[in-house]
Structures are given as C-alpha cells and as structure tokens.
Amino acid sequence: AQKVTQAQTEISVVEKEDVTLDCVYETRDTTYYLFWYKQPPSGELVFLIRRNSFDEQNEISGRYSWNFQKSTSSFNFTITASQVVDSAVYFCALSLTGANNLFFGTGTRLTVIP
Amino acid sequence: DGGITQSPKYLFRKEGQNVTLSCEQNLNHDAMYWYRQDPGQGLRLIYYSQIVNDFQKGDIAEGYSVSREKKESFPLTVTSAQKNPTAFYLCATRRGVSTDTQYFGPGTRLTVL
Numbered sequence: 001a002q003k004v005t006q007a008q009t010e011i012s013v014v015e016k017e018d019v020t021l022d023c024v025y026e027t028r029d030t031t032y033y034l035f036w037y038k039q040p041p042s043g044e045l046v047f048l049i050r051r052n053s054f055d056e057q058n059e060i061s062g063r064y065s066w067n068f069q070k071s072t073s074s075f076n077f078t079i080t081a082s083q084v085v086d087s088a089v090y091f092c093a094l095s096l097t098g099a100n101n102l103f104f105g106t107g108t109r110l111t112v113i114p
Numbered sequence: 115d116g117g118i119t120q121s122p123k124y125l126f127r128k129e130g131q132n133v134t135l136s137c138e139q140n141l142n143h144d145a146m147y148w149y150r151q152d153p154g155q156g157l158r159l160i161y162y163s164q165i166v167n168d169f170q171k172g173d174i175a176e177g178y179s180v181s182r183e184k185k186e187s188f189p190l191t192v193t194s195a196q197k198n199p200t201a202f203y204l205c206a207t208r209r210g211v212s213t214d215t216q217y218f219g220p221g222t223r224l225t226v227l
Contacts, residue, residue, distance in 0.1 A: 009154075032213075035215070042220065043202060043223070044220040045157075045206075047217060047218075091157070093156075095212065096212075096213070097211075097212065097213055100145070100162050100170070101172060102157070102216060104156030104157045106154065107156060
C-alpha cells in the first residue's frame with residue numbers, strides 16, 4: 001500500500017530561522033515520484049518540486065532545499081532564513097507509474113512569526 | 115491570462131440541493147481531477163478524467179458526479195446523496211503521463227446550511 005506521512009502537524013518558527021519539514025513515504029514500487037506543494041491561506045496548492053526515485057541528488061532553489069534519501073524513505077524540505085510569506089500548509093505527495101492520483105500526506109502547517 | 119479557474123469561490127447549499135462546481139483550464143492539459151480537502155486531512159480524489167468523454171471514480175466518488183464534454187471543462191456536481199459535503203474542493207490538471215505534475219486551481223469552499 002502507498003502512504004505518505006507528515007508527522008509534524010504544526011510548526012512555528014521565528015523569522016530568519018531555518019526549518020525542516022519531514023516527509024516519509026511507503027511504496028513497494030521501484031519507480032515513483034515525490035512532490036511538495038505549498039498551500040497559502042488563499043487555498044490554492046502551489047507546486048514546488050517533483051523528484052523521481054532514481055535521482056537522489058539534493059536540490060536547492062533559493063532558500064528552499066530538498067533532501068531525498070531512499071534508505072530512509074524520506075523526502076524532507078528545508079526552508080533557510082524563513083520569512084513570514086513562508087507561512088502556509090505544506091503537503092508532500094507520492095505518485096506511481098500507472099496510478100492516476102497523488103497520494104497526499106496530511107500536511108504541515110508552518111507559521112513564521114515576525 | 116492562463117491557468118485553471120474555479121467558480122464560485124464560495125458556495126452555500128441547502129440540504130437536499132444539488133450544486134455544480136465549475137473548473138475550466140486553458141493549459142491544453144489532457145487530464146483533469148477533482149479533490150476534496152477536509153481540515154487536518156490531505157487531499158482525497160473524487161473523480162478524474164484523462165480524455166474527453168471519459169472519467170473514472172476516485173477514492174470517494176459516492177454522492178458526486180462529473181462530465182467531460184470539452185477538454186477545457188470538468189464540472190463537478192455535488193448531489194443530495196453526499197452526506198457531508200461541506201469541504202474545500204480543488205480541481206487539478208495534468209499535461210502528460212500519470213506521474214507528471216498536477217497543477218491546481220484556486221478552489222471552491224462549499225458549505226451546507
């Protein structure tokens with residue numbers, strides 16, 4: 001069975017602190033894709049990153065970075081020097097070849113305090 | 115202006131009424147999806163369509179219906195058979211294969227009075 005676990009329900013940090021959002025996934029497939037989405041208060045899900053199971057290189061995009069480790073089935077997301085605009089709910093999701101839906105975690109609500 | 119539009123943004127329904135949520139896209143994406151989001155939960159798939167005139171049930175299709183008469187449009191009807199319809203509904207599109215990125219619309223918040 002496929003499953004995505006985001007154990008952190010809510011996190012609060014003070015502006016400029018670094019924060020890591022955890023994502024653990026379960027699948028028996030060898031080919032799969034992992035995603036992160038951001039949901040600001042407006043409600044729309046904003047795509048952040050897509051990573052396939054064969055690419056374990058870490059990725060950095062500005063203040064955002066992602067750490068993919070197949071050995072621990074984790075795909076963690078770090079925001080460096082957090083800003084108030086980073087306040088949102090962040091979802092991790094899993095996609096499998098031939099399956100048409102995304103398997104979502106329950107999300108982590110991040111609050112950045114000025 | 116391109117992208118995915120959903121209307122209305124807020125919708126109120128009396129018990130026993132059917133309501134239809136609109137989702138339109140001009141991205142020329144083949145696949146379209148409807149998800150439901152409840153507080154504290156992830157998104158759950160209601161229906162999806164990979165091509166015009168074809169659609170498939172997702173995990174929680176009971177009490178919902180859809181149509182896909184045009185590539186650009188994928189309306190969702192919440193029927194009176196849906197016992198707890200109050201939720202946030204998100205439409206998404208996907209361009210290519212099943213593992214390609216899904217892009218989401220702004221959502222419709224449905225409240226049953």
